[in-house]
Amino acid sequence: xxxxxxxxxxxxxxxxxxxxxxxxxxxxxxxxxxxxxxxxxxxxxxxxxxxxxxxxxxxxxxxxxxxxxxxxxxxxxxxxxxxxxxxxxxxxxxxxxxxxxxxxxxxxxxxxxxxxxxxxxxxxxxxxxxxxxxxx
Numbered sequence: 001x002x003x004x005x006x007x008x009x010x011x012x013x014x015x016x017x018x019x020x021x022x023x024x025x026x027x028x029x030x031x032x033x034x035x036x037x038x039x040x041x042x043x044x045x046x047x048x049x050x051x052x053x054x055x056x057x058x059x060x061x062x063x064x065x066x067x068x069x070x071x072x073x074x075x076x077x078x079x080x081x082x083x084x085x086x087x088x089x090x091x092x093x094x095x096x097x098x099x100x101x102x103x104x105x106x107x108x109x110x111x112x113x114x115x116x117x118x119x120x121x122x123x124x125x126x127x128x129x130x131x132x133x134x135x136x
Contacts, residue, residue: 023051023091023101023121023128036062038110043088051101053088055109072112082109091119099123106132 024045029038040057060066070077070085077085091104104117115132122129 022125023119026056027053027128039082041087049092051088051091051104052086053091054084054086055082056084058082067110070107070109070112073107073109074112074114077107077109077112085109088117091117094118106130108132 023043025043027041027043029041030036031038037059039055039059041053042056043051043053046052058066058068068082070080070082073080085107087107087109089105091101094100094102099121101119101121104119106115106117107113108115113134115134117130117132119128119130121127
């Protein structure tokens with residue numbers, strides 16, 4: 001299957017509270033084009049050993065406005081409030097590469113696009129680089 005990586009979704013997350021090498025915790029979602037903080041996402045490990053993340057804070061845009069609902073999102077997310085919305089699901093540790101995670105799904109709540117996602121945690125545990133791709 002061919003995959004086309006979306007440059008728009010390459011996101012860098014910066015840890016707020018985490019000092020150990022885990023992706024569990026609170027992460028700042030940074031716009032890769034502008035460098036602005038978009039949201040804060042809380043990532044937790046679920047009972048099925050996958051990682052899930054939800055939006056716990058939304059930054060206002062440059063004009064001071066906040067997009068409060070997932071207007072363009074596919075069902076079942078359509079019209080749901082972005083605050084508390086689960087935007088990361090199914091991410092698992094890559095058994096072949098330390099500090100790497102694969103097989104996730106990422107919902108870009110401002111656009112409604114869903115991407116196949118993977119992530120890599122920096123050696124110091126302070127940056128989580130996420131990459132989303134769409135299948136074609």
